[in-house]
Amino acid sequence: MLKQEKMPLEGVRVLDLTRLVAGNMMTLQFGDLGADVVKVEQPGRGDPLRAWRHDGMDLWWREYGRNKRSISLDFSIPSDHAALLALIDRTDILCENFIPGGLSKWNLSHDILLERNPGLVIVSITGWGQTGPYASRPGFGTLVEAMSGLAAMTGFPDRPPTMPPIPIADMIAGLYAAFSAMAALRHRDLTGQGQVVDISLLEPIFSVLGPLAAAYTLTGKTPQRRGNRSPNNAPRNTYLTRDGEWIVISVSTPAMAEKFLRVFGLGDLLKDPKFSTHEARVENGDEIDATVTMKLAEHDLADLLEIFEREGLAGAPVLDVSQLLVNAHVRERGVVETVEDPDYGAYPMHAVVPRFSLTPGRIRSVGPRPDQDRAEILGELNLPDKKPADEIKLARIA
Numbered sequence: 001m002l003k004q005e006k007m008p009l010e011g012v013r014v015l016d017l018t019r020l021v022a023g024n025m026m027t028l029q030f031g032d033l034g035a036d037v038v039k040v041e042q043p044g045r046g047d048p049l050r051a052w053r054h055d056g057m058d059l060w061w062r063e064y065g066r067n068k069r070s071i072s073l074d075f076s077i078p079s080d081h082a083a084l085l086a087l088i089d090r091t092d093i094l095c096e097n098f099i100p101g102g103l104s105k106w107n108l109s110h111d112i113l114l115e116r117n118p119g120l121v122i123v124s125i126t127g128w129g130q131t132g133p134y135a136s137r138p139g140f141g142t143l144v145e146a147m148s149g150l151a152a153m154t155g156f157p158d159r160p161p162t163m164p165p166i167p168i169a170d171m172i173a174g175l176y177a178a179f180s181a182m183a184a185l186r187h188r189d190l191t192g193q194g195q196v197v198d199i200s201l202l203e204p205i206f207s208v209l210g211p212l213a214a215a216y217t218l219t220g221k222t223p224q225r226r227g228n229r230s231p232n233n234a235p236r237n238t239y240l241t242r243d244g245e246w247i248v249i250s251v252s253t254p255a256m257a258e259k260f261l262r263v264f265g266l267g268d269l270l271k272d273p274k275f276s277t278h279e280a281r282v283e284n285g286d287e288i289d290a291t292v293t294m295k296l297a298e299h300d301l302a303d304l305l306e307i308f309e310r311e312g313l314a315g316a317p318v319l320d321v322s323q324l325l326v327n328a329h330v331r332e333r334g335v336v337e338t339v340e341d342p343d344y345g346a347y348p349m350h351a352v353v354p355r356f357s358l359t360p361g362r363i364r365s366v367g368p369r370p371d372q373d374r375a376e377i378l379g380e381l382n383l384p385d386k387k388p389a390d391e392i393k394l395a396r397i398a
Contacts, residue, residue: 007034008359012185015087016040016068017096017103019047021141021167022125022201024064025174026181027095031067032352033361038087038377039065039368043072046370058367062341063349065367071378072371075106079383084108086381088117092188093181097125100135110196120194121184123177129200141169144201149212153223161225169205176204226285233257233278234285235292238318245301246318249292249308254278256314263311264295341366 012035016027024047031037041047052060073080088094094113096103103109110122124130127139145151145163155162177199184197206212216222223231228248230236234257238246251257257278261267269275269291274284281288296304301317308315317323324330325348334351341347352361378385 006359007361008356009033009035012036013090013092014038015091015094017094017098018125019097020049021064021170022174022177022199023095023097024049025171026123026125026177027068028064028066029175029178030093030181032363033356034359035093037068038373039068039070040084040087041070041072041370043074043371046070046072050370057344062347062366066339066349067364068368069373069377070368070371071374075108079386081106083378083381083383085116086383087377088113088120090381091117091120092185093121093123095123095125095177095181099138100124100126100130114194114196118194119188119192121181121188121197122194123181123184123197123199125173125177125199125201127201129202130196130198139201141167141173141201144169144205148202148206149209149223150205153209153225155225156227157225159225169201172208173199173201173204229285229289231282234281235260235289236285237289237293239293239296241299241301241304242297243300247296247301247304247315248318250314252314257281259311260313263307263313264292266291266295337363339363339366 009030012030014027014030014035014037016023016037016039018024018027027037027039039047047061047065049064050058050061052058071083073084075081075084101109103113110124113122114120126135127144128134128137142163145168146161148169150169151161151163154164177197180197180199184195188194212223228237233250233252235249235251238248241247249260251260254277258267258270261269261275269288273280275281275288299307304315305317307313319327325336330336336348337351338346338348347366349363349366352363375385
């Protein structure tokens, strides 16, 4: 079947008033799949994500700001406020991450926005949600990762709780928000009714941590830090090979665990009640893991990968990014796509996810410079690209 050039979200208009990670992760999905994403930034500052730099380069912004157009607007200046309202009138999805009620000081509350544009889908991402005693508190992913239960169960038993090295709570919330927006847009298209989608950072990450609430309520036990071990299967760890490399294995099903042990000459362990069942192996994980560690250390990494491939076992090397980029599977799948950047030339970044057979998304541009598209956007609104001096003065006095 031939692929068409049209992308799934062409014709959808998105107004992005968010800052930092979760909002940009959400609107990245829309832009990758063809929506017109207009990024509104604070004049003179821009999105704070631009300040996340590596060796002076704004790499986070260029990747997660891709496929968006930028305009700087000061909501307190009448002409900029008018431009914002004109954009809202033409918008399908408005994304914001102000503290609940934060837009009201510019007369832009959710109720007012829906009255102005009844079909508008408003996606609000906050740290703690629109309601509850924490609603007005600043909320960053780090705080949520700590409070959700994630940090308490991450790391080694004899070490402090461990925080993830990436903004995982924000990323998960952004993906939830994008899916939710599509569901609300579907409802809008069927009924004409817009609505507000309330996304906190806390609830999405809690939802992916497994049945924590039920497990605690029914057993009285809280998850403990296990290092690289799993509470669901054993053996499971990172294992050092004879040639100094690292490998991981997965034995998530009883059949896979039994096959793994037999292939590596450890089948007699299955006769021992401590290792004969899936649950027993988890209960005695330290002991079985020690045995597996010694067994795998007898082999070089390449030999282990050959055995895993031949026997249909699940295992993989631990790769850093330099190794990942040259991995044959990663290269053939096109997991990383190189695009043209006006400052850095050939610029590699993650490819569009997911893959559509008929209407694939694509990367059309890296994250724009602040206010890069102002003239184009205001031209589409039939508004002049100029702030009168007296208007700026009044805004400053106010």
